[in-house]
Amino acid sequence: xxxxxxxxxxxxxxxxxxxxxxxxxxxxxxxxxxxxxxxxxxxxxxxxxxxxxxxxxxxxxxxxxxxxxxxxxxxxxxxxxxxxxxxxxxxxxxxxxxxxxxxxxxxxxxxxxxxxxxxxxxxxxxxxxxxxxxxxxxxxxxxxxxxxxxxxxxxxxx
Amino acid sequence: xxxxxxxxxxxxxxxxxxxxxxxxxxxxxxxxxxxxxxxxxxxxxxxxxxxxxxxxxxxxxxxxxxxxxxxxxxxxxxxxxxxxxxxxxxxxxxxxxxxxxxxxxxxxxxxxxxxxxxxxxxxxxxxxxxxxxxxxxxxxxxxxxxxxxxxxxxxxxxxxxxxxxxxxxxxxxxxxxxxxxxxxxxxxxxxxxxxxxxxxxxxxxxxxxxxxxxxxxxxxxxxxxxxxxxxxxxxxxxxxxxxxxxxxxxxxxxxxxxxxxxxxxxxxxxxxxxxxxxxxxxxxxxxxxxxxxxxxxxxxxxxxxxxxxxxxxxxxxxxxxxxxxxxxxxxxxxxxxxxxxxxxxxxxxxxxxxxxxxxxx
Numbered sequence: 360x361x362x363x364x365x366x367x368x369x370x371x372x373x374x375x376x377x378x379x380x381x382x383x384x385x386x387x388x389x390x391x392x393x394x395x396x397x398x399x400x401x402x403x404x405x406x407x408x409x410x411x412x413x414x415x416x417x418x419x420x421x422x423x424x425x426x427x428x429x430x431x432x433x434x435x436x437x438x439x440x441x442x443x444x445x446x447x448x449x450x451x452x453x454x455x456x457x458x459x460x461x462x463x464x465x466x467x468x469x470x471x472x473x474x475x476x477x478x479x480x481x482x483x484x485x486x487x488x489x490x491x492x493x494x495x496x497x498x499x500x501x502x503x504x505x506x507x508x509x510x511x512x513x514x515x516x517x
Numbered sequence: 518x519x520x521x522x523x524x525x526x527x528x529x530x531x532x533x534x535x536x537x538x539x540x541x542x543x544x545x546x547x548x549x550x551x552x553x554x555x556x557x558x559x560x561x562x563x564x565x566x567x568x569x570x571x572x573x574x575x576x577x578x579x580x581x582x583x584x585x586x587x588x589x590x591x592x593x594x595x596x597x598x599x600x601x602x603x604x605x606x607x608x609x610x611x612x613x614x615x616x617x618x619x620x621x622x623x624x625x626x627x628x629x630x631x632x633x634x635x636x637x638x639x640x641x642x643x644x645x646x647x648x649x650x651x652x653x654x655x656x657x658x659x660x661x662x663x664x665x666x667x668x669x670x671x672x673x674x675x676x677x678x679x680x681x682x683x684x685x686x687x688x689x690x691x692x693x694x695x696x697x698x699x700x701x702x703x704x705x706x707x708x709x710x711x712x713x714x715x716x717x718x719x720x721x722x723x724x725x726x727x728x729x730x731x732x733x734x735x736x737x738x739x740x741x742x743x744x745x746x747x748x749x750x751x752x753x754x755x756x757x758x759x760x761x762x763x764x765x766x767x768x769x770x771x772x773x774x775x776x777x778x779x780x781x782x783x784x785x786x787x788x789x790x791x792x793x794x795x796x797x798x799x800x801x802x803x804x805x806x807x808x809x810x811x812x813x814x815x816x817x818x819x820x821x822x823x824x825x826x827x828x829x830x831x832x833x834x835x836x837x838x839x840x841x842x843x844x845x846x847x848x849x850x851x852x853x854x855x856x857x858x859x860x861x862x863x864x865x866x867x868x869x870x871x872x873x874x875x876x877x878x
Contacts, residue, residue, distance in 0.1 A: 384809065385592070385809075385811070386811065386812060412720070413722055415722065415814060415821065415823060416812060416814075416838065416840040418825050418836075418838035418840075420827065420836055421836070423829065430825065432812050432823070436733075436735065462720055462721075462722065463720045463722075463848070463852070464722035464845055464848060464849075466848065467844065467845070468845075475555070488548075489547070490547070490548040490877055490878075491548060492548070499556055500555060500556060
């Protein structure tokens with residue numbers, strides 16, 4: 360299926376949940392609604408003509424316009440197709456539905472996105488910090504993050 | 518278990534819930550080696566400066582890391598590299614793959630209580646590091662593959678020395694098979710342990726020997742080709758369940774052994790037809806890609822190494838995300854170690870072949 364056909368079939372099934380798309384780039388992407396990701400991803404995985412069974416990468420992005428985002432790079436082992444999904448959410452209330460029920464690999468990726476960018480994945484089974492210590496404050500990959508001067512009362516020497 | 522435990526291959530801490538000797542639940546904790554690779558990349562003054570940081574992610578396969586990142590930026594810039602560069606990159610990446618697999622195999626032997634294979638593997642790995650040293654001066658972290666080219670051309674005598682290595686190495690694989698691979702004790706410790714079915718492997722996005730060990734015939738060098746891998750004749754190795762179920766620890770192990778032989782095949786072909794040229798002719802003076810984004814995946818020794826680079830038109834990347842294969846492969850470990858014996862946990866960690874520098878980045 361071409362990216363255009365994937366977009367059309369998503370649009371036909373989910374309507375308004377498909378917000379935006381850019382299909383004429385080298386790696387075409389489709390933007391979807393943050394509260395519908397699970398259904399859409401199940402559809403992408405289960406539909407025989409799509410079968411996106413392999414989540415290559417899940418990245419969090421602090422966009423230029425101030426919104427946070429999650430980017431899903433999908434691959435189909437059967438059809439050898441690729442597609443990119445994007446989700447945007449508000450900076451002060453960054454909620455995105457978890458897709459860890461669809462792809463097991465998303466569980467750790469989402470924990471990393473939560474740890475680094477502070478995106479909260481609803482329905483995630485175990486949303487904890489993964490790379491930084493449990494008592495870390497703030498989310499380091501946000502563009503407005505300030506490096507703390509003290510950690511547990513000890514001055515950080517640089 | 519851990520973070521300071523010889524079998525965890527670095528600083529990995531496992532919280533293990535046991536029922537007697539049987540593992541009920543494994544919860545990995547990591548982050549001890551987190552060095553903010555992604556944040557650093559955003560704060561560099563240009564794209565080229567990220568490469569030494571990429572080196573340090575998977576410190577056993579630096580060449581492959583450099584290549585992955587360089588490729589992503591090259592695609593953003595839409596530049597082609599000269600054929601000589603492509604050939605040298607393949608040679609270096611495959612040599613690095615052998616060196617990395619040698620460590621995986623050698624330390625796996627140690628985990629299982631076999632000390633000699635470890636020494637033999639390191640002896641052979643030294644020869645590869647010598648080749649790298651004569652090329653770029655470094656033995657572990659090379660900063661060799663640059664965006665658009667290489668830091669140095671290969672020195673005179675490299676081709677002969679590399680050919681000699683290939684000839685020297687193949688009999689050693691046979692020797693290793695006699696010593697470790699088909700050793701009854703080793704088979705008893707690894708066959709039917711930590712079985713990873715193919716559908717679970719795909720669901721958890723496992724890659725590299727971990728995925729192929731489960732019988733999935735998938736290799737990015739063939740199925741999503743980059744560089745000039747499509748020019749060479751070689752075969753993708755998969756686990757076939759020769760000693761037990763498909764996808765057990767032994768299958769993952771044997772895939773690595775056989776991949777080393779295939780890498781030698783590729784290196785020999787590349788050495789035979791390496792063209793002349795200038796390796797720095799395509800290195801851009803100033804890297805300033807147009808606004809855009811690129812996700813590139815390459816086959817590192819551990820699996821799918823992806824770089825997602827976003828450019829905002831400035832001289833440094835807006836966002837770099839590294840999808841490290843060891844991180845993703847490790848995430849399936851709790852799944853496959855449920856119900857095993859505590860002593861087998863060591864066999865399972867070793868067979869995943871993690872590098873904590875890459876897990877934590």
